[in-house]
């Protein structure tokens with residue numbers, strides 16, 4: 001059930017002799033999402049808690065004399081300049097003035113347009129990976145600044161971990177203390193457009209908002225149950241109104257024994273926290289009967305390893 005989601009290549013199988021490197025692009029879930037206002041450029045000022053999970057893509061980088069070449073093990077992603085991994089490579093090469101190219105191969109596991117920041121994770125992994133491959137000496141802040149020009153979630157994805165994200169998502173306050181917990185994810189068979197959800201949010205009356213300060217305290221105390229029971233995402237009613245199946249999955253998660261369940265980001269993926277593997281795996285089997293994209297993952301904090 002819980003398949004090891006990082007590539008085995010990380011553990012010594014990496015063919016370093018061929019100059020390849022592997023970066024693990026981990027997904028995130030939102031433990032809360034609040035909108036504080038709208039900025040002049042139309043972006044929303046947010047206050048949200050982001051948590052890295054171990055559902056991940058592999059990003060394999062190989063040096064090339066010039067040009068960016070991209071391949072992927074699935075057929076549904078663009079392989080040109082509209083891919084965030086491609087754009088990240090282009091940005092780093094231009095910014096550093098490096099007269100080199102790169103071959104990028106993606107092993108895709110994170111569902112797309114799901115509220116899990118899969119594209120942002122890939123972009124962040126390319127930035128980290130190129131820094132390593134060509135020893136560019138970019139510090140974390142530089143990597144995050146570059147990342148921000150690709151998407152609001154990219155600065156967080158450069159490090160992962162657990163953080164309160166403010167501004168448009170780029171002002172990060174890292175939190176320590178939250179342990180490794182079972183997270184079950186289920187995505188209905190539809191993708192959600194983030195701009196469409198934010199736009200619709202502006203016309204929607206808000207019913208409940210998260211108590212971010214209380215959630216921060218619970219995270220620092222590793223009180224998973226409190227977090228699970230008090231998570232709030234103000235975008236959830238918006239996406240649920242567009243796609244009622246989101247509400248259905250949330251109810252199913254709770255019915256199957258989750259301590260709490262919520263939609264991640266702009267959706268439509270719903271995740272639930274479970275204290276016990278047994279219960280989580282039973283819920284996995286039940287949800288698998290109705291949905292193709294169901295994943296059992298764990299919260300993780302690879303920032304501490306970087």
Ligand SMILES: C[C@@](CO)(OP(=O)(O)O)[C@H](O)COP(=O)(O)OP(=O)(O)OC[C@H]1O[C@@H](n2ccc(N)nc2=O)[C@H](O)[C@@H]1O
Nearest residue numbers: 042043044115116117151152153168194195198265266267
């Ligand atoms: C909703 C969240 C929550 O973590 O995640 P996802 O659902 O995408 O995973 C993020 O705020 C999404 O971040 P990300 O997907 O990186 O956003 P971007 O590519 O920068 O922006 C896509 C579009 O979303 C809207 N947007 C994004 C971020 C923000 N703070 N306010 C906005 O209004 C803008 O219309 C923007 O053009």
Ligand SMILES: Nc1ncnc2c1ncn2[C@@H]1O[C@H](COP(=O)(O)OP(=O)(O)O)[C@@H](O)[C@H]1O
Nearest residue numbers: 083084085112113114115116117118119120122
């Ligand atoms: N490497 C990538 N992985 C996933 N999606 C990508 C990638 N590059 C570009 N995209 C595009 O970005 C959009 C958002 O995808 P994704 O980052 O998975 O969404 P979300 O942030 O909601 O989880 C999709 O329309 C997808 O086609």
